Amino acid sequence: MSGEDFQPGPDRFPPTRRSVIEAVRSIDAEERENALEALCAAYWKPIYKYIRVRWNRPGAEAQDLTQGFFLELLERELLAKFDAKRSRLRTYLRLCVDSFVSNQGKASRRQKRGGNVGHVALDFAAAEEELGAAAMDPAAIPSPESLEEFFEKEWLRSLFGLAVEELHQYCVARDRERTFRLFEAYDLEDNDKISYDQLAKEYAISVSDVTNALAWARREFRRIAFERLRELCGSEEEFQREAGVAFRSHPT
Amino acid sequence: MKFLSDKTLEYLREAAEIPDLTGTRYRLMERVARGGMGVVYAVEDEKLERRVALKVFDAPGADRDLASRLIREALVLARLEHPGIVPVHDVGTLADGRVFYTMKFVQGQRLDKYIESVASISDRLRIFLRICDAVAFAHAHGVLHRDLKPANIMVGSFGEVLVMDWGLARLLDQQVRRSWKVADPNDTIFEKPTQTGNSNAGAVPPSGRTRHGTVMGTPGYMSPEQERGDIEHLDARSDIFSLGSLLRFLVTSDSQASAATARKQRPDKALNAIYSKAAAPNLGDRYPSVPELAEDVSLYLDGLPIKAHQESFIEKLARFYRRYRFFILLIGAYLLMRVLILFFTHR
Numbered sequence: 082m083s084g085e086d087f088q089p090g091p092d093r094f095p096p097t098r099r100s101v102i103e104a105v106r107s108i109d110a111e112e113r114e115n116a117l118e119a120l121c122a123a124y125w126k127p128i129y130k131y132i133r134v135r136w137n138r139p140g141a142e143a144q145d146l147t148q149g150f151f152l153e154l155l156e157r158e159l160l161a162k163f164d165a166k167r168s169r170l171r172t173y174l175r176l177c178v179d180s181f182v183s184n185q186g187k188a189s190r191r192q193k194r195g196g197n198v199g200h201v202a203l204d205f206a207a208a209e210e211e212l213g214a215a216a217m218d219p220a221a222i223p224s225p226e227s228l229e230e231f232f233e234k235e236w237l238r239s240l241f242g243l244a245v246e247e248l249h250q251y252c253v254a255r256d257r258e259r260t261f262r263l264f265e266a267y268d269l270e271d272n273d274k275i276s277y278d279q280l281a282k283e284y285a286i287s288v289s290d291v292t293n294a295l296a297w298a299r300r301e302f303r304r305i306a307f308e309r310l311r312e313l314c315g316s317e318e319e320f321q322r323e324a325g326v327a328f329r330s331h332p333t
Numbered sequence: 334m335k336f337l338s339d340k341t342l343e344y345l346r347e348a349a350e351i352p353d354l355t356g357t358r359y360r361l362m363e364r365v366a367r368g369g370m371g372v373v374y375a376v377e378d379e380k381l382e383r384r385v386a387l388k389v390f391d392a393p394g395a396d397r398d399l400a401s402r403l404i405r406e407a408l409v410l411a412r413l414e415h416p417g418i419v420p421v422h423d424v425g426t427l428a429d430g431r432v433f434y435t436m437k438f439v440q441g442q443r444l445d446k447y448i449e450s451v452a453s454i455s456d457r458l459r460i461f462l463r464i465c466d467a468v469a470f471a472h473a474h475g476v477l478h479r480d481l482k483p484a485n486i487m488v489g490s491f492g493e494v495l496v497m498d499w500g501l502a503r504l505l506d507q508q509v510r511r512s513w514k515v516a517d518p519n520d521t522i523f524e525k526p527t528q529t530g531n532s533n534a535g536a537v538p539p540s541g542r543t544r545h546g547t548v549m550g551t552p553g554y555m556s557p558e559q560e561r562g563d564i565e566h567l568d569a570r571s572d573i574f575s576l577g578s579l580l581r582f583l584v585t586s587d588s589q590a591s592a593a594t595a596r597k598q599r600p601d602k603a604l605n606a607i608y609s610k611a612a613a614p615n616l617g618d619r620y621p622s623v624p625e626l627a628e629d630v631s632l633y634l635d636g637l638p639i640k641a642h643q644e645s646f647i648e649k650l651a652r653f654y655r656r657y658r659f660f661i662l663l664i665g666a667y668l669l670m671r672v673l674i675l676f677f678t679h680r
Binding site for chain 2 (some may be wrong): 141207210211234237238241242245246268269270271293296299300302304305306327328
C-alpha cells in the first residue's frame with residue numbers, strides 16, 4: 082500500500098479561495114474590491130478594538146480612524162507592499178494601524194471619513210458592546226506583548242465569527258438548520274451543563290444523531306475557518322503558521 | 334455576527350481539533366498527548382473492542398506534503414516489528430481530510446517520570462539496554478530515530494520499554510531505501526517544515542526532501558551535526574549521541590528516594606566514560622554502533638572492564654571488590670574467625 086493511497090484528495094475540499102494579497106494585486110477591479118472587502122470583514126473589528134485599547138481613542142474617533150485606515154490601505158496600496166516572507170499579514174496590518182494613527186495624531190489633519198468600505202457593514206455599536214463584554218481594561222494591558230496578544234485574540238474572534246456566520250448560511254442552504262442550532266447550543270453557548278442527552282431530548286432525536294450532527298458541523302466549521310484563513314494569508318507558509326495559532330490550543 | 338466569548342473561542346479551537354471519526358471503526362475517548370506532527374487520542378476500536386491510540390496529523394488537511402509524512406511515519410513503524418517499538422494497526426484519512434494512524438495504546442509512564450521511582454543504577458541501565466535494543470533494531474533496518482529523549486520513551490505497566498514518536502525518523506542509505514519501496518530514493522522522511530523567513534528557505538520543499546541546513550531534534554539530545562543541519566553526515570552515530578545524553582540523564586537524575594534523603598546520584602568514572610564517549614562532540618570519537626555502546630553498558634553491569642575507559646590499578650581493585658564483594662567478605666569473615674580461634678586457643 083503506498084502513501085499516496087491516503088493522501089487527501091482534491092475532491093475532498095472545494096477549491097481554496099485566493100489569497101487577498103494576490104487578489105489585491107489583480108488587474109481585475111472587481112477582484113481587487115472583493116479582496117479588500119474580505120480583508121475588511123475579517124479585520125475591521127480587531128482594528129477598531131485595537132485603536133480603542135492601544136491608542137485609547139474615544140468611540141467616535143476610533144470609528145473614524147478605522148474607516149480611514151481602510152481607505153488609506155486602498156489609496157496608498159499598502160497591501161501591495163506587504164511581503165509575506167518578512168512578516169505575517171496580521172502583524173503588518175497592526176503596524177500599519179500604529180503608523181496611521183500616530184501620523185493622524187501628529188498632523189491633526191484627520192478628515193471626516195464617511196460611509197463604509199465597500200459593502201461591509203461596520204457595526205461599531207456591536208463592536209463597542211463586545212469590547213465591554215470582553216472586559217478589556219486598557220490599564221490592564223500595558224506591554225506591547227499584551228497588545229499583540231490582544232490583537233491576535235480579536236483577530237481570531239473575528240475569523241471564527243465569520244466562519245460561524247458562513248457555516249450558518251451553509252447549513253441553511255442545505256436544509257441543515259437543526260444541525261446549526263445543535264452546534265450553536267452545544268459549542269457556541271457558554272453553557273457547561275448542556276449534554277448530548279439533553280439536546281437529543283429537546284430535539285426529539287437520538288444521541289447518535291446529535292453526535293453525528295455535531296461532528297459534521299465541527300468538520301465544516303474547521304473547513305470554512307481554514308478557507309477564510311487561507312484567504313487572509315500571504316503565503317502557504319504563513320497559512321500553516323496562522324493555522325497553528327488558530328487551532329492548536331496547546332502548542333508543542 | 335454572533336459574539337464569541339473567550340471561553341467559546343477556546344472551546345471552538347479544541348472542538349475543531351477533535352478528529353472526525355465518522356465512518357471509522359473508532360470511538361473517541363480522550364486526548365492523550367501531542368507529539369511530533371500530530372495529536373494522539375485514546376480511542377476504542379469498536380470492532381475488536383479494545384483501546385488503541387490514534388495519532389492524527391494536526392496541520393490543515395489540504396497540505397498533501399505534510400500529510401504524506403505522517404503516513405510514512407506509519408509505514409516506518411509498520412515495518413519495524415520489535416517489542417521495543419510501538420506496533421501500528423491501521424492508517425487512513427478521516428472524514429475531515431486529516432490523515433491518521435492507530436497504534437498500540439501504551440499504558441505506562443514516560444521515562445523521565447518512571448525513573449523517579451527507580452533508585453537503582455543497575456535497574457536504570459537495564460532499561461537503557463532495552464532502549465538500545467530497539468534503536469539497534471531500527472538501525473539494522475536502515476532507520477534513524479533522530480529524536481531520542483526521555484519524553485519519547487514509554488515504560489509500560491509490565492516494565493516493557495517502548496521507543497515512541499518516530500516522526501523525525503530518516504532512512505539511512507540508498508540500498509535500504511530501495512528495499513523499502515519508497516517512491517523517491519532520495520526522500521528523507523518526516524521533515525518538519527522550517528519556520529525561517531528568508532527567501533524560499535522557509536518553504537516546505539516540494540518533494541518533501543530534507544534540505545541541507547534543516548535543523549530538527551531536541552536541544553540537549555540532538556547531536557552537533559543535527560544542530561548544524563548537516564543532513565549528509567547523519568548516521569547511526571547521531572542516534573548514539575542522543576543515547577549517550579539519555580544515559581547521562583538516567584545515571585545522574587535523582588529518584589524520589591534519593592531526593593528525599595538528599596543523596597545525589599554520582600556516576601563512577603566508567604559510566605562517565607561510556608556516556609562521554611557516546612555523546613562525544615566529534616562524530617568519529619563516538620561508538621561506531623549501538624550494539625557496541627550496549628556491550629560496554631553490559632560489561633559495566635557485569636563488573637567487567639569496559640572498552641571506553643582504561644582503568645588504573647586502584648580502579649581495577651575497586652571493581653574486583655565490587656564484583657566479588659560477597660566472596661571477599663565471606664573469605665574475610667572466615668579468616669577473621671580463624672584468627673580469633675587461634676588467638677583464643679593459644680592464650
